[in-house]
Amino acid sequence: MNVWKMSLENIKSKPLYTFISVFTLTLSIALLLGIQQLKSSFKYQTENNLGEIDVVVGAKGSPLQLVLASVLHLDDPTGNISYKEAKKIAKNPMIGSAVPISYGDNYKGYRIVGTSDQFTSLYGGELATGKKINKSLEAIIGSTVANKLNLSVGDTFLSSHGLIENEIDVHEEVFTVVGILKPTYKVIDRLIITKLESIWDVHDHHDHENEEHDKNEEHSDEYKNHEEHKDHDDHEEHSDEHKNHEEHKDHDDHEEHSDEHKNHTEHKDHDDDEEHSDEHEEDQEITSLLISFKNPRGILTLPRKINQQTNMQAALPKFEMDKLYAYTGIGFKTITWIAYLILFIAGLTIFISLYKMVKDRAFDLALLRTYGASNAQLIKMVTYEGFIIVFTAFGLGVIVIKIILKLLLNTFKVGHQQSMLQGLSFTDTYPIALLVLILAIISISLSVYPILKMKISTILSNEK
Amino acid sequence: MIQTENLRFQYQNSSELFHFPNINLSPKEDLLILGKSGIGKTTFLHLLAGLLKPTEGKVIIDDTEIQLLSNNKLDQFRGKNIGLVFQKKHAIQSLCVFKNLQARLFFSKSKVQNKDIESLLDQLEILEYKNSNINKLSEGQLQRLSIAMAVIHKPKILLADEPTSSLDDETCKIVIELLKQQAKQTQASLIVITHDHRIKSYFQNQINL
Numbered sequence: 001m002n003v004w005k006m007s008l009e010n011i012k013s014k015p016l017y018t019f020i021s022v023f024t025l026t027l028s029i030a031l032l033l034g035i036q037q038l039k040s041s042f043k044y045q046t047e048n049n050l051g052e053i054d055v056v057v058g059a060k061g062s063p064l065q066l067v068l069a070s071v072l073h074l075d076d077p078t079g080n081i082s083y084k085e086a087k088k089i090a091k092n093p094m095i096g097s098a099v100p101i102s103y104g105d106n107y108k109g110y111r112i113v114g115t116s117d118q119f120t121s122l123y124g125g126e127l128a129t130g131k132k133i134n135k136s137l138e139a140i141i142g143s144t145v146a147n148k149l150n151l152s153v154g155d156t157f158l159s160s161h162g163l164i165e166n167e168i169d170v171h172e173e174v175f176t177v178v179g180i181l182k183p184t185y186k187v188i189d190r191l192i193i194t195k196l197e198s199i200w201d202v203h204d205h206h207d208h209e210n211e212e213h214d215k216n217e218e219h220s221d222e223y224k225n226h227e228e229h230k231d232h233d234d235h236e237e238h239s240d241e242h243k244n245h246e247e248h249k250d251h252d253d254h255e256e257h258s259d260e261h262k263n264h265t266e267h268k269d270h271d272d273d274e275e276h277s278d279e280h281e282e283d284q285e286i287t288s289l290l291i292s293f294k295n296p297r298g299i300l301t302l303p304r305k306i307n308q309q310t311n312m313q314a315a316l317p318k319f320e321m322d323k324l325y326a327y328t329g330i331g332f333k334t335i336t337w338i339a340y341l342i343l344f345i346a347g348l349t350i351f352i353s354l355y356k357m358v359k360d361r362a363f364d365l366a367l368l369r370t371y372g373a374s375n376a377q378l379i380k381m382v383t384y385e386g387f388i389i390v391f392t393a394f395g396l397g398v399i400v401i402k403i404i405l406k407l408l409l410n411t412f413k414v415g416h417q418q419s420m421l422q423g424l425s426f427t428d429t430y431p432i433a434l435l436v437l438i439l440a441i442i443s444i445s446l447s448v449y450p451i452l453k454m455k456i457s458t459i460l461s462n463e464k
Numbered sequence: 465m466i467q468t469e470n471l472r473f474q475y476q477n478s479s480e481l482f483h484f485p486n487i488n489l490s491p492k493e494d495l496l497i498l499g500k501s502g503i504g505k506t507t508f509l510h511l512l513a514g515l516l517k518p519t520e521g522k523v524i525i526d527d528t529e530i531q532l533l534s535n536n537k538l539d540q541f542r543g544k545n546i547g548l549v550f551q552k553k554h555a556i557q558s559l560c561v562f563k564n565l566q567a568r569l570f571f572s573k574s575k576v577q578n579k580d581i582e583s584l585l586d587q588l589e590i591l592e593y594k595n596s597n598i599n600k601l602s603e604g605q606l607q608r609l610s611i612a613m614a615v616i617h618k619p620k621i622l623l624a625d626e627p628t629s630s631l632d633d634e635t636c637k638i639v640i641e642l643l644k645q646q647a648k649q650t651q652a653s654l655i656v657i658t659h660d661h662r663i664k665s666y667f668q669n670q671i672n673l
Contacts, residue, residue: 368556369539
């Protein structure tokens with residue numbers, strides 16, 4: 001027998017109180033941890049994943065969607081923009097770097113991003129093994145992708161069309177993994193990165209197939225939509241799709257578009273292979289352009305210029321995320337306050353449970369004193385009892401919230417592998433642990449106070 | 465073994481000053497202290513056990529003046545050298561019979577083999593309740609447990625406060641005999657404080673308060 005065992009026996013002797021204490025405390029800790037995790041995931045996304053990206057330029061549509069798609073790689077893109085136009089913007093002297101990205105395919109739900117070399121450095125990504133991408137259809141993959149799909153350098157894979165995992169629409173072009181990135185705990189961990197040309201090549205292949213079918217058709221095919229090439233044999237459906245494409249209803253678009261097309265046909269006249277890459281760059285499309293300024297004044301002027309003078313839009317990731325955060329913030333706040341309330345009730349339950357023990361069992365405590373127990377030992381006994389409950393509840397709280405978040409994640413994940421959730425880190429749990437600890441200390445101190453004041457003689461004489 | 469000198473006690477907020485007779489017991493000696501309710505019997509016992517500090521006078525147990533000990537020392541001294549038997553409260557509620565005895569030994573820092581605990585329970589005829597919760601025991605069984613708790617660590621002094629008052633005649637007889645027998649076995653001085661005249665015949669030394 002020792003003081004610890006005494007505490008355990010005390011706990012065992014009042015299962016209902018113990019259950020209520022542990023239950024309420026677990027509930028509040030789980031809620032607080034859950035909120036904390038969602039909040040810090042959110043913060044992490046905004047602070048780290050936005051990184052140095054000041055402005056995203058993409059097709060017109062919802063700016064939030066553009067940011068979610070192009071920066072956090074969560075939503076579907078708003079559409080495509082012309083690479084030529086994007087490059088014009090990139091020439092602005094206030095711009096430090098302008099990284100084009102192009103979407104359209106996935107491998108087992110992980111997005112394949114066609115981009116330039118600068119993309120990884122936006123996120124501070126470094127190669128763990130392998131080498132940089134040299135040519136089309138080479139890919140480097142994020143660490144999560146490598147782990148989850150068990151891919152290593154030299155492995156090959158076929159991409160599927162669209163952003164959601166499917167086995168129906170698989171491209172024929174074989175990608176080769178040439179490098180794997182070190183974990184960054186940012187969004188690139190879950191991306192497959194390749195050259196812009198890879199995306200174009202994969203989809204050009206489709207275009208050529210189409211061209212053979214409809215040499216004399218309208219320019220509509222030029223307006224290829226990377227995401228919706230579902231059926232290459234059915235032209236009618238194809239042009240329907242084109243009509244439906246919300247981003248290109250604009251009449252101006254078509255005019256500009258036919259210009260491009262002229263350009264395109266001119267290029268076609270050349271049989272020169274060298275011109276091929278030029279053709280790519282001039283006529284191809286990208287999903288968006290990620291811009292970071294070297295002159296901060298650029299943020300004030302350039303987005304407005306783009307929004308007013310072009311058919312593209314410029315969105316400010318920081319601003320969009322702040323807005324989203326403000327929308328969801330009220331929910332977070334409410335749940336946080338509910339969690340604090342439950343935590344307070346849990347603290348009260350612990351206090352009542354211990355205080356009741358000290359008061360109801362005053363005679364037992366007095367008896368222990370006659371057995372030779374010191375006041376300090378009695379206080380230890382009650383304190384251990386409190387801490388056993390608190391630590392059990394904290395452990396359970398962590399386990400419960402991990403399970404709940406995992407279940408939620410599995411329910412919401414659907415197709416694309418871009419979960420927003422970060423792992424629960426020590427720094428996240430630490431403030432909550434501290435809060436719970438302070439609460440426990442207050443509850444315990446208040447409940448052991450009568451022990452200090454205890455007069456054993458009086459208690460023992462009152463037995464009759 | 466236990467000796468008092470000029471013992472006086474006054475409760476806080478009370479004008480009444482209790483005077484207690486001097487006693488002097490050698491080891492293995494018994495003493496019965498009789499007195500009506502309210503005369504200060506329990507106060508006297510608590511002074512002897514060091515649960516109260518005397519206003520005046522001395523309590524000397526085995527050459528130690530216990531009123532001079534610090535609180536912590538006194539707790540330890542009491543745990544080691546004194547066994548207490550009460551009228552109603554006998555043991556810790558959250559523990560079973562056996563664990564009560566283990567806890568008792570832990571706090572008095574005494575080492576007794578588990579088989580010796582069992583043989584004591586056997587002598588007191590409560591071995592079969594070894595793992596029972598104490599609120600499952602009858603009054604008589606509880607008083608036996610109480611005796612076991614008071615003697616398991618082999619104290620020098622055994623103090624009993626109204627040990628038989630709530631018991632029927634037969635159980636009263638058994639309990640007082642067990643108490644005497646256990647005191648003898650552990651070579652402790654036994655002091656019983658009571659207003660229960662049924663047990664007068666068991667003691668040669670008697671004082672009336």
